[in-house]
Amino acid sequence: MKLDAKIPSGPIQEKWDRHRFELKLVNPANKRKYSVIVVGSGLAGGSAAATLGELGYHVDCFCYQDSARRAHSIAAQGGINAAKNYQNDGDSIWRLFYDTVKGGDFRAREANVYRLAQISNAIIDQCVAQGVPFGREYGGLLDNRSFGGAQVSRTFYARGQTGQQLLLGCYQALARQVNTGQVKMHVREEMLDLVLVNGRAVGIVTRNMVTGEIRKWVADAVVLATGGYSNAYYLSTNAKGCNTTAVWRAYKKGAVFANPCYTQIHPTGIPQHGEYQSKLTLMSESLRNDGRVWVPKEVGDKRAPGDIPEGERDYYLERIYPSFGNLAPRDVSSRAAKRMCDEGRGVGPGGRGVYLDFEDAIHRVGIDTVRARYGNLFHMYEKITGEDPYKVPMRIYPAPHYTMGGLWVDYNLMSTIPGLFVIGEANFSDHGANRLGASALMQGLADGYFVIPYTMGDFLAQNGPSGVSLDDPAFAETENEVRARIDRLLNIGGDRTPDNLHIELGKVMWDYCGMSRTKEGLEGALEKIPQIRQEFWENLKVVGNNESLNQTLEKAGRLADFMELSELMCRDALAREESCGGHFREEHQTEDGEAKRNDEDFSHVSVWEFKGEDQAPEMHKEALTFENCKPSIRSYK
Amino acid sequence: MELTLHVWRQDGPDSPGRMEIYKADDVSSDMSFLEMLDVVNERLLEEGKEPIAFDHDCREGICGTCSLMINGVAHGPEEGTTVCQLHMRKFKDGDSIYIEPWRARAFPILRDLVVDRGAFDRIIEAGGYVSVATGNAPDANTIPVNRDESEMAMDAAACIGCGACVASCPNGSAMLFVAAKVAHLGHLPQGQPERQKRVLAMVEQMDKEGFGYCTNHYECEAVCPKEIPRKFIAEMNRDYLKAGMAAE
Numbered sequence: 001m002k003l004d005a006k007i008p009s010g011p012i013q014e015k016w017d018r019h020r021f022e023l024k025l026v027n028p029a030n031k032r033k034y035s036v037i038v039v040g041s042g043l044a045g046g047s048a049a050a051t052l053g054e055l056g057y058h059v060d061c062f063c064y065q066d067s068a069r070r071a072h073s074i075a076a077q078g079g080i081n082a083a084k085n086y087q088n089d090g091d092s093i094w095r096l097f098y099d100t101v102k103g104g105d106f107r108a109r110e111a112n113v114y115r116l117a118q119i120s121n122a123i124i125d126q127c128v129a130q131g132v133p134f135g136r137e138y139g140g141l142l143d144n145r146s147f148g149g150a151q152v153s154r155t156f157y158a159r160g161q162t163g164q165q166l167l168l169g170c171y172q173a174l175a176r177q178v179n180t181g182q183v184k185m186h187v188r189e190e191m192l193d194l195v196l197v198n199g200r201a202v203g204i205v206t207r208n209m210v211t212g213e214i215r216k217w218v219a220d221a222v223v224l225a226t227g228g229y230s231n232a233y234y235l236s237t238n239a240k241g242c243n244t245t246a247v248w249r250a251y252k253k254g255a256v257f258a259n260p261c262y263t264q265i266h267p268t269g270i271p272q273h274g275e276y277q278s279k280l281t282l283m284s285e286s287l288r289n290d291g292r293v294w295v296p297k298e299v300g301d302k303r304a305p306g307d308i309p310e311g312e313r314d315y316y317l318e319r320i321y322p323s324f325g326n327l328a329p330r331d332v333s334s335r336a337a338k339r340m341c342d343e344g345r346g347v348g349p350g351g352r353g354v355y356l357d358f359e360d361a362i363h364r365v366g367i368d369t370v371r372a373r374y375g376n377l378f379h380m381y382e383k384i385t386g387e388d389p390y391k392v393p394m395r396i397y398p399a400p401h402y403t404m405g406g407l408w409v410d411y412n413l414m415s416t417i418p419g420l421f422v423i424g425e426a427n428f429s430d431h432g433a434n435r436l437g438a439s440a441l442m443q444g445l446a447d448g449y450f451v452i453p454y455t456m457g458d459f460l461a462q463n464g465p466s467g468v469s470l471d472d473p474a475f476a477e478t479e480n481e482v483r484a485r486i487d488r489l490l491n492i493g494g495d496r497t498p499d500n501l502h503i504e505l506g507k508v509m510w511d512y513c514g515m516s517r518t519k520e521g522l523e524g525a526l527e528k529i530p531q532i533r534q535e536f537w538e539n540l541k542v543v544g545n546n547e548s549l550n551q552t553l554e555k556a557g558r559l560a561d562f563m564e565l566s567e568l569m570c571r572d573a574l575a576r577e578e579s580c581g582g583h584f585r586e587e588h589q590t591e592d593g594e595a596k597r598n599d600e601d602f603s604h605v606s607v608w609e610f611k612g613e614d615q616a617p618e619m620h621k622e623a624l625t626f627e628n629c630k631p632s633i634r635s636y637k
Numbered sequence: 638m639e640l641t642l643h644v645w646r647q648d649g650p651d652s653p654g655r656m657e658i659y660k661a662d663d664v665s666s667d668m669s670f671l672e673m674l675d676v677v678n679e680r681l682l683e684e685g686k687e688p689i690a691f692d693h694d695c696r697e698g699i700c701g702t703c704s705l706m707i708n709g710v711a712h713g714p715e716e717g718t719t720v721c722q723l724h725m726r727k728f729k730d731g732d733s734i735y736i737e738p739w740r741a742r743a744f745p746i747l748r749d750l751v752v753d754r755g756a757f758d759r760i761i762e763a764g765g766y767v768s769v770a771t772g773n774a775p776d777a778n779t780i781p782v783n784r785d786e787s788e789m790a791m792d793a794a795a796c797i798g799c800g801a802c803v804a805s806c807p808n809g810s811a812m813l814f815v816a817a818k819v820a821h822l823g824h825l826p827q828g829q830p831e832r833q834k835r836v837l838a839m840v841e842q843m844d845k846e847g848f849g850y851c852t853n854h855y856e857c858e859a860v861c862p863k864e865i866p867r868k869f870i871a872e873m874n875r876d877y878l879k880a881g882m883a884a885e
């Protein structure tokens with residue numbers, strides 16, 4: 001397989017402009033002859049569907065929630081980056097580009113990242129025009145905050161609800177298109193497979209989650225914007241319904257999967273509190289602007305935090321990484337927290353936690369300012385833990401949060417299946433081995449508002465209508481496969497519930513393919529996962545039928561795909577004999593425990609191709625070249 | 638703790654419903670309400686019975702999916718809290734808890750505790766937006782926005798569209814939901830050009846969907862998990878009157 005990233009030639013600053021000029025256009029009158037399916041209504045899918053609708057394409061947009069407005073983008077708290085340099089603190093497109101490439105530990109494609117930084121400013125303009133109520137200064141202009149991995153303030157925010165406000169902006173744009181009839185929104189409609197004719201993506205098969213009806217949809221192109229796969233770990237900061245089904249089905253139909261092992265474990269989750277726990281809640285990274293992270297200096301110090309004097313506290317991020325301090329990037333901060341806990345200095349139940357303390361900030365700026373900045377997060381923390389963070393420091397622990405890996409796409413965001421585009425968290429494109437905070441919202445909206453509208457036009461102009469109808473036998477065939485899979489899930493008749501099996505899988509993933517990984521552990525996981533998968537197919541219990549709202553069946557279907565994806569994640573982690581970004585192989589570390597990259601052998605994207613049910617997938621490589629950011633040792637010290 | 642749950646079960650949109658009783662023992666006070674239901678559901682499933690269907694997704698109080706009436710109160714006893722953020726420490730050992738779906742003419746029940754809130758989407762589709770196509774926007778700092786106005790817009794925009802306001806209103810009115818969107822855009826300069834058109838279109842759609850009228854009970858404000866204030870309803874009434882007169 002030849003992977004052609006289709007990166008335009010020329011200097012990096014000119015690539016996107018030149019490319020846009022070279023892309024073919026569909027003339028306005030012809031756009032209405034084309035139809036596009038967009039799966040997902042989050043920031044990526046919602047913005048794509050709205051914009052494609054505005055341009056005149058017929059769009060069918062799908063989500064599994066009961067409203068497009070509830071996509072998991074809504075949960076993003078902290079903010080969105082842009083290179084506006086409104087703070088006059090030295091920011092620029094170039095700096096955002098450089099920070100993102102470095103933050104990704106030199107494992108992302110330069111050209112994509114540069115484009116992202118370029119587009120970032122237009123995103124803020126668009127959102128403000130839609131009525132997104134970003135935080136403002138008294139003079140009426142936009143305010144910024146700082147986020148990890150950057151030394152400038154470039155993050156725009158709407159209290160602790162940035163994702164919600166951006167998504168509402170995008171949902172409103174989508175609603176406007178629904179009103180004009182350009183977009184049809186299909187809620188509670190879950191994509192279960194992709195349909196190809198002559199190798200081109202021409203449609204999908206869905207299950208209506210209320211009636212169980214299996215439905216087929218045909219179009220000239222398909223866009224997947226279905227989010228990330230952190231729920232492979234069972235416990236993560238993602239919503240309960242987040243799943244890998246759409247991308248996994250596409251993978252099994254021939255779209256290659258890039259860097260599945262690149263997962264982000266976020267440093268500031270609320271620690272797990274019991275076996276029954278159903279998800280992890282994130283405390284926004286923005287808290288690290290004012291919160292100081294510490295653990296007791298002494299191993300096993302069980303005193304209450306207030307009883308531990310200043311001199312007996314170890315503000316370890318400030319100590320180890322003085323130039324970034326509490327704003328060290330996520331991968332670095334998470335691993336540091338794990339090291340502290342492994343040393344026996346963790347706090348809270350089981351010693352799996354570190355303090356995030358606001359006492360100094362309250363003294364410095366006053367409790368009212370702290371409340372204004374983070375009130376809703378403090379409130380949420382108190383509800384969950386029953387503790388008041390204005391009085392006692394928060395306890396936090398790393399939590400699976402984001403997946404940098406995803407379906408491989410070229411510069412046009414098209415996968416290896418012609419006509420299948422992948423945007424937002426579902427693709428692998430921009431964040432390399434570690435994503436910086438406030439960059440996912442930026443990427444989702446860049447892809448949807450400003451990239452796909454151009455590149456989709458080029459694809460349609462070059463390839464014309466698919467000419468396929470629902471009568472094509474490929475649709476019936478795919479529908480039969482979908483029905484067969486559902487019947488199989490319903491008829492196993494075993495005695496283990498989907499959650500019970502998912503917890504078992506999640507534990508293996510967390511232990512062996514989580515914050516730190518070893519050859520031995522991964523090999524063990526690669527033996528265990530097929531056993532759990534076999535147990536799933538032999539001993540799963542689902543009650544009820546397909547023809548009604550059946551949440552157990554939904555869970556089982558999603559879990560079946562996680563069972564397969566997890567194995568690929570481990571395989572990829574095993575093959576990558578280096579540490580980079582969120583991927584930490586214990587065998588590859590510096591003397592002081594930092595990640596040790598191996599540029600000689602691993603400066604590439606690992607791209608996996610499905611070869612058949614009982615076959616090992618084949619790995620391909622897309623070499624990464626760095627002409628503008630010299631790979632350096634990523635130091636935040 | 639040990640609890641007795643009385644739960645509304647209904648097989649489908651057209652089936653009759655009934656209350657069923659379940660015991661929940663071994664409930665930890667650190668559990669969230671939905672985690673308590675998860676445990677009950679796991680047990681039902683193990684017994685070969687169909688678990689209780691309920692809507693939820695983010696479990697962080699932001700997506701607006703969860704929607705339960707608990708002892709007659711939308712989202713349960715804790716103020717300013719969605720049911721996914723409600724924790725069992727708010728209950729006592731031995732409590733009986735009544736769990737029902739949102740009940741309103743405009744929110745038909747789909748199954749058990751799951752309802753159809755599509756009417757809310759249709760209200761937004763009728764006009765709850767600024768008509769600005771992608772690429773049309775001027776630089777974000779071109780128009781300074783008074784900070785207090787912008788904060789007010791944010792107070793309104795915090796609405797998560799869960800529908801608790803409708804469920805708790807004796808008239809099944811959606812006024813707080815609609816007013817929040819009208820106020821969000823109405824307090825920003827970007828929302829001005831379509832301000833009048835917007836309020837008329839949204840209110841018209843609200844009426845079409847079968848939501849009731851507001852007769853000033855303010856139950857909506859009392860249960861709103863985002864504590865959206867009722868003053869937005871008064872603002873909307875003013876906007877609506879003005880717009881109506883202008884239209885005549």
Ligand SMILES: Cc1cc2nc3c(=O)[nH]c(=O)nc-3n(C[C@H](O)[C@H](O)[C@H](O)COP(=O)(O)OP(=O)(O)OC[C@H]3O[C@@H](n4cnc5c(N)ncnc54)[C@H](O)[C@@H]3O)c2cc1C
Nearest residue numbers: 040041042043044064073078079191227424425438440441
């Ligand atoms: C708690 C939290 C906080 C975060 N905070 C920040 C932040 O401050 N800044 C930042 O930049 N990033 C943040 N992120 C990351 C960021 O929010 C996400 O990466 C981003 O929003 C993903 O957007 P998306 O459009 O790709 O996917 P999503 O928003 O997840 O949308 C996925 C869509 O696909 C649909 N879908 C999925 N599967 C199917 C299927 N099989 N059939 C039909 N539809 C399907 C869903 O219904 C949904 O509409 C945060 C993430 C989390 C979890």
Ligand code: FES
Nearest residue numbers: 696699701703721
């Ligand atoms: S589940 Fe999202 S608000 Fe409750």
